[in-house]
Amino acid sequence: MPSISDEDVSLDIKISEPTVPKERAPVHIMERKELRDNLPDFDIQPDPMGNTHIRDLSQVDLDHLRSLTLIELTALFDNNNILWSRRKTKKKLKDHGLFGVPLETLLENDKQIDSKCNIPLVFLDIILFLEKHCLDIEGILRVPGSTSRVKLLRQEIEEKFYQGTFSWVDVMPNDAAALLKQFLRELPSPLLTPQYIEAFAQVENIPDRQLQLQALNLLIILLPDVNRNTLWVPSFLLQQMRHKNELEQHRKAREKHKMKFLGKKDKHDRSELYKKPILHEGDFVDGVIRVQAPHLTKSCVAIRLDPGVRAGDIVNRFRKTTNLNREHLSAGKKSGRGKIVVDPSNVQFAQDNTHLFEVGGNIGERCLDHNTHMLTVYKVNPNAEWIIKGRGQP
């Protein structure tokens, strides 16, 4: 297990103090100050490796990442002498209906309706409704709705939601808000999970604002997928994961060697996901990567990585530069021999949601931000395969 020294750990969230020019009125500065006390004003610094969104990573990588995050968090809390315990809750679990059902179960049910959803549909519906019609109502979450109406509403939504017949037309805003509150209250486990809810509360005891943010960031990575939406993954943890994977590969390679030596067959070779490191394939020139696009017409491009090349530039090479000129495609009168026909609908170019993915090497799979500096990533993971595809595409 490699150790992380302090210089390895670079903070990803850097709080940039807003610099206020002197010419501005003092009142303005006061306002800024007040604002800053409530909510820290921070920017996410661009990372040459590309900022990593949690949805950019594959499931396997996430599992690895979680355990690392826990270690990091524990260390952070220990450094600040904060103790936290895991709360234990035991509640009866329902597996049907809407209220009082674990989020995971709800999502599983919803996946049968819409396989792409990542938030329970009821919750999404209530939120959408509130967002659309109720934002201008004062005290929306404070003023309770009428108890009897909420009760009726709740019965109705339990019965009709999955039949698709529930209508939001006559729902009062405060009743909807009450419904949302009931939904959250009756979840068998708190949204921030019983394991970490105590830790969330302890974050405020960390003296440094920046560390506080970092702790929150770590905590949110630890949450199960359903409980978490989209967040940034700190890159030093990724680095650590890559390192671990590499060590693992080396170990496996060594073991294989030993096995070969002993004349035994390595039976449990399940390292399909992580390929053996290819150390300088002879036919490849250093600094030239081969980007593959199995779904597109332009199926493979070799690119020399200059210092300025970003992931977005590479994706652009697979884009269409103009509208297809259909007349030209079908034109042709010359007779006397077979004509070649290219069907324009078969010609595929990169779309807006197409990204460059870093696959294999010392990572499972990661979707690269368009701003990612390719050379930096290449140096960290020279044995990766580079694949162009849309999010969620196999």
Next chain:
Amino acid sequence: MISHKSERTVTCTIVGDGMVGKSQICKTFIGDLTIEDYEATVTNEHSVLTQFMGDRYTLRIVDSSGQHDYKDIRTLSYKKSEVFILCFNLSDRDSFESIETFWIPEIRKLCKKTPVILVATGKDIQDNDENNNVSKEEYLSVMDKYGIDAYVECSSYNKEEVNEVFEDVLLSVIKSKKKRLSNIFHHLLAR
């Protein structure tokens, strides 16, 4: 509708000096007709679904680097190629001369029997200096000398003329396959 009896993949590699319009031939073929600034290619691969004489073919076109120094990457695809498209520019004598001095030796070193199609690009442009232009007699004599299967004159931006190039590609693949079959046949009969 034409019935599709079979579908097969044909791999061809485009070679030739830099700046003769190799990448533009590919772009025109898939219908992307834009004039862009020149950028040196390292390697691009396209796979295009086409119909030819009632059959479906997947054409895998490897657009290689014209710069002589990317030799390792370029020759990687040579072995898999069934046809070579050898390009030169009609208004650039240097690109014509390196066919004899560089490209044919490189191809024949690795692939002795693969058919080669000679493509003269830049049909629409003429260099002001008469000495720079390549005449028809000159490249026909090169064709005879090295046993080149077909030649096409085209402009890289003209869809019809570019299509002709790829028709020749498929024709020569079909032909060379037949030839191989009949060779085996003769061989068996001669015994």
